[in-house]
Amino acid sequence: MVTNFQSHYIPNTVAEQDELLSAIGLRDIDELFADIPDDYRNPPLELPAPLSELEIQRELGELASRNRPLASGPSFLGAGSYYHFIPSIVKAIMTRGEFLTAYTPYQPEVSQGTLQVIFEFQTMISTLYGMEVANAGMYDGATSVAEAVLMACRVTRRQQVIVADTVSPAYRQVIATYCQAQGITIDITPTDQISGAITEATAGIVAQYPNFYGELDDLKALGEMAHADGALLVVSADPLAMGMLTPPGDFGADIVTGEGQPIGIPPSFGGPYLGLFSCKQQYIRQMPSRLVGRTTDTEGRTGYVLTLQTREQHIRRERATSNICTNEALYALASSIYLAAMGRQGLRQVAELCYHKAHYAADAIGKLNGYSLAQSGTFFQEFVVSCPKPAAEVNRQLMKHNILGGLDVSDRFDNGMLLCVTEMNTRAEIDTLVSALAEIA
């Protein structure tokens, strides 16, 4: 039995519903569901009783209170999701109903706002990465690099990919998931052994920049190795680090992807994030996901449309470059607002703040008794520390000081902890971390 319930999200009252029913010539809404076999219609639905908005606020507030927000104390955890400053205008603009509640811009005449934003986004992302073309976005950094692997195989018509072992473990797992049914071989290889591993069957080399452990791998060398054998260089790059670092495009990368979260998107327990995806112009017809292009209307005015759609699933079906449809357009907007506001000077300043603060922290921790830096190369905002005790134990003790420590990377470094320092960490916070670590040792 279905009971009537007047929800505040459903305007028509029972009396109005009856009006519609009698217009159709029916007496009961249940008659509309007669195609559902009797034994299966209106099954019991066991859900908690509905709540008022006041009660909802309390319940969600209670759930939220059982989490520790990054802002509640010094936090040094990065490893794929980063705590950066977001100007208040980002949320103010992205939550405007005209953006937030719009559909995918399939009707360009009434979607110029969303379309022009994506065109701005494509411009700024290709600029950041030093690439010719960027698309309208993917789900997240992990799926973006996985799609880049599939694209490299399509472009080269080869079925083997070398992934540097300094690429995020999560990214490597998602690449494996995406490739499991495609007959693609994935070889996880230390960067110094890639030149020996590459063959004429290799579709691409995948690297991360800065790499998962914070350091800058030699992309120029990797690009030369790839191109010598007709393979592509695929790089997953932190867009915020591009404020100061030479972009992968300048090193010869063919496809550059990234996690867009650092540029204007809150950590939010892992999502929604934003996949960034850019490549050389010559490969655009093999790209996944939406692209916005500039054109003119019947009166000669400039306008924007979704373009090259014959790559996509709604036209090409099983021969599409990807199955992706809904992506993360709202967060492409967030990133565009962020990049517009930060601009040429601001992004450089933020990147340098992260760089200098991380180096200040690494210097101080490296001098502590019992601690040492596990790597010696150039790094951006993350570095691995070898601790005198297991990293998990150090983290537990740090939390007693209300400090969120780094990621346990003891699978690769003895008692290793991957620490991240950004512009959000003040000198006082870093000093607190250093003295807490000294105490724990």
Place this chain on the structure above:
Amino acid sequence: MLNKGGNRDTTRMLMDRSVSGRVGVITPDLDVPAAPLPDAAYVRESLPLPEVSEPEVVQYFTALSQLNFSIDTHFYPLGSCTMKYNPKINDEVAFLPGFAGIHPQQPAEQSQGALDLLYRLQEFLTEVTGMSATSLATLAGAHGELGGVLMMRAYHLARGDSGRTKMGIPDSAHGTNPASAAMAGFDVVTIPSDADGNTDLDALREIAGDDLAGVMITLPSTLGLFDSHILEVCQVVHECGGLVYGDGANMNALLGRAKLGDLGFDVCHLNLHKTFSTPHGGGGPGAGPVCCGEILAPYLAAPIVERTDGGDYILSEPAESIGKISGFHGNFGVLVRAYTYIRTLGAAGLQSISANAVLNANYIMHELKDIYALPYDRTCMHEVVFSADLQRERGVSGLEVAKRLLDYGFHAPTMYFPLIVHEALMIEPTESETKETLDAFIDALRAIDAEATNEPEMVQHAPHTTPVSRLDEATAARRPVLRWEPAEAAD
């Protein structure tokens, strides 16, 4: 649409506005000693991002927003997209610092509230679909499809049943279905619909063999019809050893009315950005959780949330998982919104949604079927598919009818889909519109039909009142301009 002058004029892009020295954000001073910069090879020389002040950014983007239709500003009768009202409380709670401000890898004891919420949502979605288990890791509908068909593949392979290379997909299916099946390595076999819009059972029996991995069925179908053969469809597929995938894009029609698990589906995805009201955002983010029955549960994408005997919540990987399919644990902010929606409505509220969504669609069908051709004249579910064939006879296509609706202040319906209906106009009103809006929309479509008789040329050139008129898509694709270039370079 009133024109805007000066800085609010949107014809100038960010780089056109850039003035050297303008800043949009002030960053804090460096409070530690500066470290030497990396080797010069790693430091970029130029960063040609715009230089604009904060007011300019706000004015420009606000002016852009006003060029959009959106559900808050316009009715979207967009079939298969379920453009319903997006409650504001759902956005508010998603932005709580205890949700938006937490790191995905912070220790479980510091994120018990978030994990508890995810666990509860898994339970809700399992209950709504009549399944056994749910993974929230997939980030959109198509992503859920990929996860689901990879699970089907893994299930067959684990049984040593490696000859199942085919996936049956109805001719009315959304393009993501064949595209997802192909990404999971399957060959797509098309299943025709019969004269009533149901699955053609004879055609299904022909492909049901030991090489069929399964079928992907959208219920109700994209014709807006509840397939009255659905029990037989599941039976035929199961008898040949295949599995049945459910595309949940149209679940708004079935909330509390039927459970896919009860009907015989083995696995399905839900589109939280459709059925569960999370905002579409101009094309995402969405979320596409995968729900499945007992036999497929070990294959779900990682991670899922489990409750320990001690009452703690932890992330875990199912025994035979297809693996990790996204960076972390799913689109958490979207999942918070969907959880809030379900808590606000409860079982009675969800049933009221399907009741009103289906009632509104049938009302529109009834009020327009005398002037718009109706290929399948039977009770529809949450959406109705008309054909503009009768208008076409007067020289006005479905596309032109849809474009003319924009002038009346309504978003266009879904057009030319499903592919099996000529000049298709697919209309989904949802439950969150008033009778007044439905009547105004019906009046507009009746008026456009009259215009097709009296002034067809005017309709052919619609829209006339939008910020831009019909755009040249052919040139956009032939000579792609995909980013801003300085004026000199563009010439």
